[in-house]
Amino acid sequence: MPMASPIKYPPAEEGSDVLLRLREDYEQAVLDLFDTDEEARGVRPALKVVGHTSNFLDNLRLPVHRWFRYSAGFSAEWVKWLLAERKGRELRVLDPFVGSGTTCLACDEMGVESYGLEAHPFVHRVASAKLSYTSDAERLLAKAESAFRFAREAQAANDYPDLIQKCFGPETLDFLDRFRQAVEKEQDGTREAELLWVALVSALRVASEAGTAPWQYVLPGRRKTSPPSPEAALHKAIQMIAADIRFMARRAKPLAKLRIDDARKCATVPDVWATLVITSPPYANNYDYADATRLEMVFMGEIRGWGDLQDTVRKHLVRACSQHVPPKSVNLDEVLASPELAPIRNEIVPVCRELSSIRLERGGKKTYNNMIACYFLDLAQTWQALRRVCASPCDVCFVIGDSAPYGVYVPVVAWFGKLARAAGFESWTFTKLRDRNIKWKNRKHRVPLCEGHLWVHG
Numbered sequence: 492m493p494m495a496s497p498i499k500y501p502p503a504e505e506g507s508d509v510l511l512r513l514r515e516d517y518e519q520a521v522l523d524l525f526d527t528d529e530e531a532r533g534v535r536p537a538l539k540v541v542g543h544t545s546n547f548l549d550n551l552r553l554p555v556h557r558w559f560r561y562s563a564g565f566s567a568e569w570v571k572w573l574l575a576e577r578k579g580r581e582l583r584v585l586d587p588f589v590g591s592g593t594t595c596l597a598c599d600e601m602g603v604e605s606y607g608l609e610a611h612p613f614v615h616r617v618a619s620a621k622l623s624y625t626s627d628a629e630r631l632l633a634k635a636e637s638a639f640r641f642a643r644e645a646q647a648a649n650d651y652p653d654l655i656q657k658c659f660g661p662e663t664l665d666f667l668d669r670f671r672q673a674v675e676k677e678q679d680g681t682r683e684a685e686l687l688w689v690a691l692v693s694a695l696r697v698a699s700e701a702g703t704a705p706w707q708y709v710l711p712g713r714r715k716t717s718p719p720s721p722e723a724a725l726h727k728a729i730q731m732i733a734a735d736i737r738f739m740a741r742r743a744k745p746l747a748k749l750r751i752d753d754a755r756k757c758a759t760v761p762d763v764w765a766t767l768v769i770t771s772p773p774y775a776n777n778y779d780y781a782d783a784t785r786l787e788m789v790f791m792g793e794i795r796g797w798g799d800l801q802d803t804v805r806k807h808l809v810r811a812c813s814q815h816v817p818p819k820s821v822n823l824d825e826v827l828a829s830p831e832l833a834p835i836r837n838e839i840v841p842v843c844r845e846l847s848s849i850r851l852e853r854g855g856k857k858t859y860n861n862m863i864a865c866y867f868l869d870l871a872q873t874w875q876a877l878r879r880v881c882a883s884p885c886d887v888c889f890v891i892g893d894s895a896p897y898g899v900y901v902p903v904v905a906w907f908g909k910l911a912r913a914a915g916f917e918s919w920t921f922t923k924l925r926d927r928n929i930k931w932k933n934r935k936h937r938v939p940l941c942e943g944h945l946w947v948h949g
């Protein structure tokens with residue numbers, strides 16, 4: 492098995508005065524609001540904040556960002572730090588894979604214009620609800636009250652699929668269903684209605700009696716010891732949202748433009764618009780973003796189960812998981828012959844060929860051969876779209892990691908550098924944040940990997 496080791500990249504530097512000032516400013520703002528307001532105190536975010544290189548977990552400590560747990564790729568504080576460092580320059584920020592909206596929220600907080608594109612309809616709705624922080628907290632609370640009243644009287648339906656029956660006991664599900672009906676009834680096109688929707692969505696994993704892993708997977712075999720009642724989880728979510736929007740309204744300007752759009756085209760972004768791109772694209776690591784929201788989408792009646800994810804979600808996304816590219820759905824030779832892959836063809840063809848033969852020896856027979864080819868074709872198109880919408884010069888930062896499906900090393904960073912240059916950018920550098928796949932005993936392969944910032948300029 493090949494054991495190519497990644498290029499030794501320089502590590503990213505931690506800490507700076509700007510970052511320190513940002514933290515102090517944030518901590519003061521939290522104290523100002525959450526400690527003076529009696530009701531907000533119970534939902535005050537934890538104050539031990541963030542290093543600027545950290546990942547999504549830290550966002551769960553930040554107002555608004557904490558409403559929905561999602562694989563964000565980076566912390567909002569790091570985005571603010573990048574913006575603060577560039578103060579005084581002409582800043583127009585684009586995140587073509589905006590997910591749950593971290594970049595756009597951070598830009599709003601810093602008074603910087605931004606575009607955020609997201610192709611996953613459910614995640615786009617979550618981001619859009621988070622960007623509804625300009626709503627009125629009192630109107631939200633009144634709407635929530637009316638929803639609780641309706642839920643008390645409503646008749647629960649119970650034709651939920653198995654997954655939902657495994658996650659919630661009958662009484663919990665009964666209440667959640669009545670509240671879901673109430674949320675539907677409250678939908679009147681207002682921002683407060685969207686906030687009520689996100690409160691329900693955000694309370695689901697909290698109220699689940701089965702283990703709900705941080706990511707997509709639900710662990711029906713594992714029971715939680717004492718989850719809160721659904722009423723308590725919903726009350727807490729609503730209180731948190733009300734307090735957070737008061738916090739944001741004092742600090743942020745609603746400048747962000749969130750679009751449901753495909754990063755491979757960036758069709759909704761004007762030519763030559765962006766001066767800075769900050770993003771974390773899907774990694775070539777088989778993570779299925781469609782599956783990430785399966786529990787919530789099934790509960791809300793948007794899909795019946797896993798089988799519906801391809802048509803409702805996956806088909807819109809870049810192809811970064813083997814579930815997306817089953818054997819007969821892709822003509823590998825055709826994909827590898829695409830003109831967009833010319834800059835890396837000599838390297839990607841042998842990698843895909845090797846994956847084609849290894850998969851036949853493995854029980855799972857995962858189609859990593861197709862996945863890698865399609866992933867780089869999709870990202871090559873993204874680099875071309877970015878060249879159109881970026882000004883010259885522009886700085887582009889991808890938070891990205893390399894990968895090694897079936898132990899075959901894929902030099903993601905170097906290939907992205909080549910694709911970016913072929914699309915018309917001038918140069919690239921990479922700083923490493925952390926090593927991956929070096930610690931665990933039961934890892935699937937022993938190829939050392941890393942994750943960091945790919946900066947592209949020009």
Ligand SMILES: C[S@@+](CC[C@H](N)C(=O)[O-])C[C@H]1O[C@@H](n2cnc3c(N)ncnc32)[C@H](O)[C@@H]1O
Pocket residue numbers: 561562563564565587588589590591592593594608609610611614752753754755770771772773780807808809
């Ligand atoms: C690593 S996540 C980004 C998370 C984000 N930084 C946040 O704050 O939540 C990558 C995102 O890219 C989205 N995505 C995948 N393919 C896309 C495409 N073709 N166009 C736009 N977004 C896409 C996925 O749905 C996912 O939300």
